[in-house]
Amino acid sequence: MRIARFRFNGKISYGIVLGEKVIPAEKLGIPETVEEFIASGIKVSPEGKEGIPLSKVELLAPLSNPPKIICLGLNYFDHAEEQGREPPKDPVIFLKPRTSIAGPFEDIPVPFDYTTQVDYEVELAVVIGRKGKRIPEEEAMNYVFGYMVFNDLSARDIQFGDKQWTRGKSLDKFAPMGPWITTRDEIRDPYSLRMRTLVNGEVMQDSSTAKMAIKIPRIISVLSKGMTLEPGDIIATGTPAGVGVFRNPQRFLKPGDIVEVEIENLGFLRNRIVAE
Template identity: 45%
Template sequence: MKLVTYLKDGTEFVGAVTKCRQKIIPLKENGFNYSTMIELIEKITDEEKEKIKKLADSGEGEGRLFMKDVKILAPIPEPKQDIICLGINYMEHAVESVRYKKEAFDGTREFPVYFSKRVNRASGDGDAIPSHSDIIETLDYEAELAVIIGKDAKNVSKEKAFEYVFGYTVINDVTARELQTRHKQWYFGKGLDGFTPMGPVIVTADEIAAPPVLTIKSYVNGELRQNSKTDLLIHDIAYIINELSQGMTLKAGTIIATGTPAGVGMGFVPPKFLVHGDTVTCEIEGIGKITNTVE
């Protein structure tokens, strides 16, 4: 099923999207007392999942709304913790990254690059990307598949990793390249306000085969920039959950952004960074797309 957070009359609600993808079934009006998506992820039972899925599949339920009549927010507007991100997790992106940084690359990536992305509030489809032009000039985009952890994960084996996945969404890991390189770490350059467009929905894990093999694309002003498949991750989802859970507990609701493929702005010669007025669309097969304009 597809779950969404939306704004109606100034209040945030959680709903299920019908199969036609045009309507929302409000969960509270149908007996599911979840105030936020995080609360849903933490508390939902298998029986409740099945009931919500049946409502969404049938298109029935109380208080149905047209999606066009409400504001669709990021599915998790305010994550409880920073997002865990994978850097340089597609080989062709590794190549373009080191070319931009003028570094040597031996063609291998033995260990993952993990970093934390600060998110005060995630942006939804249609929200603006602030240019922060007073402090940066090299604004970039990165389409990524995000994994949502569904239950506390500690010492999880690769074989059981997908038992801990609640679902998936799309993230644009917006980046200020000069801050990223200047500080020799990525927290500041990745964590500015408005740098986490997310959504439009969370697709639950039961709807996507494990591991996901999905087309991932991005467009800038209609021009196709990124075009890859999520099974080309250097370090796949099972590896990531297994490795991280050996040393830390991945709490329910944890968001893991799995990395971006080649085709980001810094990868072009000369680079194609975002400027005021540019429109970026990030799209993943089976999940949907988010479109945001730089302001």
Template identity: 50%
Template sequence: MKLVKFEIAENQLIGVIVDNTVIDIHAAYHHYAEVKAKEHLNQEALPINLLDFLQTGNETLRLVQSISDYVLQNDVEDSSYKIFYSLSEVTICAPLHNPEKIICVGLNYLDHCKETGMEIPTSPIIFSKFTNALIGPNESVQLPINSQEVDYEAELAVIIGKTAKKVKEEDAMDYVFGYTILNDISARDIQLGDGQWLRGKTPDTFAPIGPYIVTKDEIADPHHLDIMLKLNGEVMQDSNTENLIFNIPFIISYLSQSMTLKPGDIIATGTPHGVGMSREPQVWLKDGDEMEITIEKIGTLLNPVENDNEPSKCS
């Protein structure tokens, strides 16, 4: 399934994407309960946001799949609920806005290591972003006034589905709920000038994410997915997740030895070659740019770029 958080008439809802249609799963749930006269169905059983959805486990996922299948296979035109929306009717939001953790892996593609001239890491390089950085599809990345060297990074993001603590590598995929796209926007002058990466990695709007969470059953092998980023229509990054240095099971196991991973935690697995910093001449994001990331079997994440014109309060 492709799960989505969408907004219509100022209401944020959870949906399932089928082709170019969004199924409002709460409306579908209520219709299903009425038609089947299943009074025993708990009308509060479906969470109202995707983080709560993830925390309820596989039982809720199976229920949503069953209800989605039902409304697709039966005539629901006479329903008192509006169940279906076209993608053009709704605004797609960031699928998650308040995860406990956003964990990122640096220098995790062989081709990216080569372009930067850095040695291949012997263990994962880990850093974090905060929730202030999260934005959804079509929302603008804002260029901070204290950076002149803002870069893009297309990344496959893993969404954790259940609590993981000290898990074995061979069991790690059991803890994956699904996958999405994350753009690890980076202020290189701050990132490299500070001596550590945090301040350059997590300014406001620096983690565009989405458009959907694709459940892991839809992707047989996440290590063989084409990944591409276009800047103003020009291909800048074009690779495949087979070039990951540390694969997803290793990363999950590695992290879980030190920290407990929770449902909804986001792990961005690194970016391939083609970043602006490593180009000649270097390419930095500017006001009016448009970034478009496509990952096979997931979708496309598009975000414009604009200057942050709010004046600094520092003298």
């Protein structure tokens, strides 16, 4: 099942994507928001319901008000290798604010008087489906609602200047996500998905979730020892090699660049960088 938020005829709603149409929530008798739907645990069958063609809606970020956006650093073997480092044994995390959320096809306004080193990072995002604390690793996947594509945009000059990551990762619209949430049952193996980033059609990252160092059950288990995980929490699980800052020569984003990030079986995001 795929859950999408969208705008149609000036109204924002969400629903279940079925083929090339989306069945609005109001036709399914489900809660008013995606976050409430995830927390409810309701099972829904959209077959046979009247829908809206996807071509007629504007897809939005699947979640507008997640309790937390948690991101991991250095969690891919090839990304650590391109820095001459070893992946950490436990998750290294930072948080992004809700104001960093952007839609899957939205323009990203960048204050280039504040940062000149904007970078891309394709990531597999996990959406939490149940509240939990001190979750055993062997039970952790039962707390996963689904997955989506995530671009952890980063202002590298701020990030490395601060010697910590939050400010450089938290600019407005620096977390494009979507295009929908694909439920866990639809993805047989989350560690065999090809992931790519293209800038103006040129491939910059081309790797696989197979190179994820700390796997999802351990991420959830370790994080939940110290913080309560809640329905709708987003955990972005890290990026593979090929980011702009570690290329030779470096490749930072500039106004007019089209950034596409895609993950096999989950869809893609396409965002244009514009000057704020």
